[in-house]
Amino acid sequence: xxxxxxxxxxxxxxxxxxxxxxxxxxxxxxxxxxxxxxxxxxxxxxxxxxxxxxxxxxxxxxxxxxxxxxxxxxxxxxxxxxxxxxxxxxxxxxxxxxxxxxxxxxxxxxxxxxxxxxxxxxxxxxxxxxxxxxxxxxxxxxxxxxxxxxxxxxxxxxxxxxxxxxxxxxxxxxxxxxxxxxxxxxxxxxxxxxxxxxxxxxxxxxxxxxxxxxxxxxxxxxxxxxxxxxxxxxxxxxxxxxxxxxxxxxxxxxxxxxxxxxx
Numbered sequence: 001x002x003x004x005x006x007x008x009x010x011x012x013x014x015x016x017x018x019x020x021x022x023x024x025x026x027x028x029x030x031x032x033x034x035x036x037x038x039x040x041x042x043x044x045x046x047x048x049x050x051x052x053x054x055x056x057x058x059x060x061x062x063x064x065x066x067x068x069x070x071x072x073x074x075x076x077x078x079x080x081x082x083x084x085x086x087x088x089x090x091x092x093x094x095x096x097x098x099x100x101x102x103x104x105x106x107x108x109x110x111x112x113x114x115x116x117x118x119x120x121x122x123x124x125x126x127x128x129x130x131x132x133x134x135x136x137x138x139x140x141x142x143x144x145x146x147x148x149x150x151x152x153x154x155x156x157x158x159x160x161x162x163x164x165x166x167x168x169x170x171x172x173x174x175x176x177x178x179x180x181x182x183x184x185x186x187x188x189x190x191x192x193x194x195x196x197x198x199x200x201x202x203x204x205x206x207x208x209x210x211x212x213x214x215x216x217x218x219x220x221x222x223x224x225x226x227x228x229x230x231x232x233x234x235x236x237x238x239x240x241x242x243x244x245x246x247x248x249x250x251x252x253x254x255x256x257x258x259x260x261x262x263x
Contacts, residue, residue, distance in 0.1 A: 150227030
């Protein structure tokens with residue numbers, strides 16, 4: 001039993017690992033010390049299994065978590081930097097919320113995360129982040145909008161915006177407040193790709209996307225740029241865990257220069 005294991009460990013350590021605090025049990029100072037080392041030992045064992053798994057496959061497994069709020073177009077280009085010349089990699093991508101992905105990374109279920117916000121190392125010890133770049137945001141419409149001043153036009157059409165639970169969604173709502181706008185919101189989407197696809201079938205709706213979509217606007221006559229919001233930025237971060245031997249694909253992303261991608 002767990003109780004028996006703790007008792008055996010206390011005998012080996014010649015000290016108490018837990019103590020009573022009312023009806024609950026909490027670790028002693030010795031217990032906290034032992035826990036820290038035990039946690040590192042388990043972490044190293046998972047890391048060892050990861051390295052063994054890499055070496056046993058002809059194509060290196062690379063599990064990446066992607067925050068669903070990010071532009072899939074930019075994410076795809078970032079992930080291209082992880083593909084070696086001989087394509088000897090097995091890429092597996094998983095979408096979820098920032099918080100859920102952090103939990104999976106800390107449990108060694110992911111090798112890396114691409115997200116729209118950095119990690120707080122004080123809340124998630126052992127996890128680190130690096131900013132890859134940023135893009136300003138713009139409002140687009142898939143239908144024809146006659147000349148109307150921006151941002152006044154945002155109160156004359158239905159809007160599609162990032163979900164209020166996302167970092168960008170909260171920033172957009174704050175921007176509306178600063179501008180004194182009271183838009184009519186048709187939908188909120190955590191998934192940026194789904195929002196853009198929905199806009200294709202609802203021609204009267206205005207949607208928010210990275211200004212980098214301008215290249216697509218030039219190729220797609222059905223898309224119309226309504227206005228830029230330079231003060232709002234969609235940021236891209238790579239988040240990774242501290243490892244004795246870092247995954248080669250993670251190292252490639254951290255070492256790569258993505259400045260041209262975000263121009």
